[in-house]
Amino acid sequence: xxxxxxxxxxxxDFTDQHAILGIPLDAEFNDIRKRYMKIARRLHSxxxxxxxxxDKDWANQFLSKxxxxxxxxxxxxxxxxxxxxxxxxxxxxxxxxxxKMQIESEAAKQLVTAQNWEEAYKxxxxxxxxxxxxxxxxxxxxxxxxxxxxxxxxxxKERTGGxxxxxxxxxxxxxxxxxxxxxxxxxxxxxxxxxxxxxxxxSPAEAYCRRAQGFMDSKSxxxxxxxxxxxxxxxxxxxxxxxxxxxxxxxxDQATMAKLEMNKALASNPEEPTALEVKKKLEQxxxxxxxxxxxxxxxxxLFGGKKK
Numbered sequence: 001x002x003x004x005x006x007x008x009x010x011x012x013d014f015t016d017q018h019a020i021l022g023i024p025l026d027a028e029f030n031d032i033r034k035r036y037m038k039i040a041r042r043l044h045s046x047x048x049x050x051x052x053x054x055d056k057d058w059a060n061q062f063l064s065k066x067x068x069x070x071x072x073x074x075x076x077x078x079x080x081x082x083x084x085x086x087x088x089x090x091x092x093x094x095x096x097x098x099x100k101m102q103i104e105s106e107a108a109k110q111l112v113t114a115q116n117w118e119e120a121y122k123x124x125x126x127x128x129x130x131x132x133x134x135x136x137x138x139x140x141x142x143x144x145x146x147x148x149x150x151x152x153x154x155x156x157k158e159r160t161g162g163x164x165x166x167x168x169x170x171x172x173x174x175x176x177x178x179x180x181x182x183x184x185x186x187x188x189x190x191x192x193x194x195x196x197x198x199x200x201x202x203s204p205a206e207a208y209c210r211r212a213q214g215f216m217d218s219k220s221x222x223x224x225x226x227x228x229x230x231x232x233x234x235x236x237x238x239x240x241x242x243x244x245x246x247x248x249x250x251x252x253d254q255a256t257m258a259k260l261e262m263n264k265a266l267a268s269n270p271e272e273p274t275a276l277e278v279k280k281k282l283e284q285x286x287x288x289x290x291x292x293x294x295x296x297x298x299x300x301x302l303f304g305g306k307k308k
Contacts, residue, residue, distance in 0.1 A: 003066050005140060007104060008147025009154075014090050017070040017083065019147035022129030024122050025087070025154070029074060035129075036071040042133045043067065055136050062139070082218055085211050089227060091154035098155055108148035111156075121153045205231035205238035212244055221248045239269035246278040258282065 009016040018025050023035050041047050043063040050056045073083050094101070103109050107124040114120040125146055132142040208231030215224035225248050231241040242265035249258035258278055265275035 003062060003140075005143050005147065007144035008108075008149070008151045009090060009094075010144070010147055011102075012090055012093060014086070015070075016143075016147040016150055017073045019143045019150055020066055020070040022125065022132045022142065022146060024125050025150055029080075032071070032074050036067070039063075039067055039133055050135070058136050078218065081214065082220065082223075085214060085227075086223060087154075089211070089223075089230070091158055092230070094151055094154050095158035101151070101155070103148055103152065105145040105148050107145060108152050111149060111152045117153075117156050121149055124149050203235045203238050205235035205241045207231075208234070209238075209240050209244060212241075212248075216244070216248065216251075219251075221251050224248050237268045239265045239272040239275065242268070243272045243274035243278065247274055250278055250281060255282065255285070 005016070005019070008019065010019075018027070021032060021035050021039065023032055027035075040063060042049075043059040045056060045060045048056050048059045050059055073079050103112065107128070111117055111120055111124060128142045128146050128149075131138055132146075133139055208227045212224040212227040212231070215221070215227065225245065228241050228245045228248065232238060232245070235241065242261045246258045246261035246265060249255075249261060259282060262275050262278045262282070265272045266279070269275075
């Protein structure tokens, strides 16, 4: 049985649990629970009213493999926190890649230009949710359409700054007038010293580090790497972001990448504690590998060796 959803936020390799449950992105947990209970009664084999046995089997499988995992993502505080962090990152990605965005449903197209867009969003989601689990065909189509609405909602949230730091437009080039040019020529040129680098606590990368640390605490290193890569884009010399990246790569046995990020971190701050910890671990692994105590091929890239 195919349960594949391919539109909206699902295009970003993201499982849109809100769309599966037919709830808006800002739904409270009590509302999520009520919605889940309603869907469970609809799809469970003992209470499912679908006509054909094939549809009943599909409903039961969809409940256990798609709906239950979606609800479980909201049941535990740690899972809910991780999911919300990932959703925030997806929102930033949607805003960044909006030129590539593809919208098919009419409701999502209208939401792009709606004046009272937050109210329009909730109304559209609620309307789709009413018939979301009426049939096999309607279920997956409704999920796709709700996920498109979620995608547009995140985009508009980012535009207004509600999803974090709102994207800013690059400054427009200013053409000097002839009067300004004359004044500039008459005024001796002065050299303005470059602004000092931002303090770590004021760096735009710091927020990414905090989110990444949460992922690292739950051993979700791939997600942490995504956050940290965005962080170093905002502040390429942020030693902590590079150090955390090094630690993530180390945990994934990517020694070459770990060493690269460690060096970047120490170049910015020779006393960066996480980078020094990574350095120590790499040196220990290097010593073991040279003695033949480590598993074959592990950290071989550090010494130019090849995996056999």
